[in-house]
């Protein structure tokens with residue numbers, strides 16, 4: 650019987666946030682961002698255990714008080730992919746090949762147990778795994794050629810996380826990726842194998858908190874939970 654595990658990369662520095670502390674520890678409605686993210690998995694009865702990857706020199710993680718035990722892996726790397734690869738290697742003794750890994754950004758505190766359940770139910774045994782994503786609703790412009798051009802938006806999605814794959818598939822995909830540090834999400838490596846991860850509609854509240862202006866938006870969504 651396959652189990653479901655969360656792997657939360659939380660070893661970034663938040664350069665675009667340009668805050669005094671790594672953004673995953675900034676307060677959202679008074680609670681560290683990472684704490685909100687952990688709570689989403691802890692309130693899900695489908696998640697067997699949560700692993701969090703932090704920097705080897707992280708001095709903040711001890712301030713997080715998760716409701717359930719988590720495994721802190723002090724093996725963060727220079728890139729998101731390196732942190733994830735290191736985390737997967739550290740998880741080897743705990744997971745079977747068929748166990749499912751839900752890789753979720755610490756910087757997406759708006760995740761809910763309902764969105765986790767939706768992803769798990771929709772993906773089922775789909776060979777290519779799957780991820781939460783949002784269909785593009787705005788007109789898309791490109792300046793890649795120098796001139797402004799409109800890219801047709803039909804069929805375009807914005808990837809979110811969790812991105813969920815079997816442990817063996819994810820490890821194999823990242824190992825075979827020509828340059829894992831050049832890809833920005835795990836699904837890209839799966840696609841390079843010729844597989845097609847399932848896109849499952851997520852929610853704007855599952856936004857990635859990247860820029861200072863994102864904090865207030867995330868706080869708005871999370872304030873709705875306490876009503």
Ligand SMILES: Nc1ccn([C@@H]2O[C@H](COP(=O)(O)OP(=O)(O)OP(=O)(O)O)[C@@H](O)[C@H]2O)c(=O)n1
Pocket residue numbers: 657658659660661662663664665666672673702725726727728729730732733754755756757857858859
């Ligand atoms: N070397 C890294 C870089 C990123 N992450 C994690 O990957 C997630 C998504 O990355 P991003 O939003 O880019 O976070 P940062 O890299 O911290 O932000 P920035 O790019 O602005 O520095 C975050 O939870 C971040 O902590 C990580 O574990 N290890």
Ligand SMILES: C[C@](O)(CO)[C@H](O)COP(=O)(O)O
Pocket residue numbers: 729754807808809810833834835857
């Ligand atoms: C994985 C991700 O959140 C999907 O949109 C995104 O690619 C992370 O990018 P970042 O630059 O590491 O924040």
